[in-house]
Amino acid sequence: MTASDINEGITARRQADARGVPAEIMLPRVLLVVATILLSLIGLVVGFSASSIEAINLGNSVYSYVGKQLAVMTGGGLLAFAIARLLPYEKWLSGGCFFLAWGVILLLLIAVFLVGTSALGATRWIYFMGFSLQPSELAKIVFVIAAARIVYNYRHEFADLKQTAVAALIFVAAPLAFLFLTQSDMGTAIIVILGVFAVMVIGGVPFKVIVPLFFLIAAVGAFFLVGYRADRIAVWLDPWSDPYGLGRQSIRSVYALAEGGIFGVGIGNSREKFQYISEAENDFIFAIVCEELGMIGALAVIGLFLVLLFAGLRIARHAPDSFGSMMAGGLTCLLVAQAFLNIAVVIGYFPVTGKPLPFISSGGSSILASMLMVGLILSVSKGSNVLTPYERRRNDLNVIRVERPGRARSFADASPEDDSPRSQTRGDRRRRDRFASHDTQDRRPGLFERGREKRREQDEALRAERRERARQRARDSERGQR
Secondary structure, three states: OOHHHHHHHHHHHHHHHHHOOOHHHHHHHHHHHHHHHHHHHHHHHHHHHHHHHHHHHOOOOOOHHHHHHHHHHHHHHHHHHHHHHHOOOOHHHHOOHHHHHHHHHHHHHHHHHHHOEEEOOEEEEEEEOOEEEOHHHHHHHHHHHHHHHHHHHHHOOOOOHHHHHHHHHHHHHHHHHHHHHHHOOHHHHHHHHHHHHHHHHHOOOOHHHHHHHHHHHHHHHHHOOOOHHHHHHHHHHOHHHOOOOOOHHHHHHHHHHHHHOOOOOOOOOOOOOOOOOOOOOOOOHHHHHHHHHHHHHHHHHHHHHHHHHHHHHHHHHOOOOHHHHHHHHHHHHHHHHHHHHHHHHHOOOOOOOOOOOOOOOOOHHHHHHHHHHHHHHHHHHHHHOOOOHHHHHHHOOOOOOOOOOOOOOOHHHOOOOOOOHHHOOHHHHHHHHHHOOOOOOOOOOOHHHHHHHHHHHHHHHHHHHHHHHHHHHHHHHHHHHO
């Protein structure tokens, strides 16, 4: 994709914005924004309840945690809005945005290794001027975008298999391995791998490549399940083997779920937040959600993440090219995978990984990363609102209709090849605008492109049949006049 292509896409997008946004593009965008806002509000309310006791125990104001959470949430939301409005997603493919972001993330990961601060048994944070940053939360985004770039270049034959393997090693595998070895962060590694595999599936990488690669990575990961990781798995299988140590969090979270019941004990009435559950405002905040809001509140949170998943995948489906599809789909799967991984840990279906719940946990780095991912997905949605080739042709066409006096123009007089909006039904135009794709030169169609191509062929066959019927009616009309 060249700079002229990007400028043309931006111009077409502005023209399309002036025309209006189709419902099939606007609806997923609205659902994504609404789900994000509702999850953030739940995070503020439950986060204030869960963090108030911890704040008092440390001698701080009860509003100290929720105040920081609100500030980061507001700043992240404004940054996401700026990215969606001002930074076209194509810049991550052909501009210098990706290399700048990748370089900054690599420097931050090295800085954590050299001067990072240890907390909760791990060295994953950098403290600067009273603020803490966990670079691994931001690195996830860059790794998924890198995977989308690599798959896109291979699909369009800008790179052969050897160049693709080298790029994957340099931009994804090596930094992720460095992060895993220096920070012992298996949770982040699992989430990134899931996001990368989502990019590969959406990008149309054959399953004969995906499946062996998956088992290879699983085998390598099993090799590192030693030491404290093996202890966590043993305690996960039997939390009562260490009820006052590693198994305490799992046991108390089960108590919270049981106490919540169907409707919960009410907002602010949690018992487990009184130092029974460590990090109640962070990694195990979903247990407080279940206790205070009950099963109804827990299902509402899960439902909002499913709405977010649906909206993100719909945005990926309507993306103008395969890079946009992979970028939006990969980031959506990354965000939702982290959410369900955290929920699985809380309800006892997965060993403790230490990953926060997006939008709800009080970690500033997690909230900022989640908001950035939403902004990037919305930038793809904004790029989807472009004029199709049919619309550009129609906008550039001046039509003058001349009718002979005394004779009204009948349907038989209309040319079967007429492509003007008057000669087409609303359904024709809707199908034409929906399935016309700018990525027609893709030699290796992805998951969404294969469906588009099939529907496009069906649409062409339907139009050909209608043209033939119009010709037949015209011939019948001529014979009747004779």
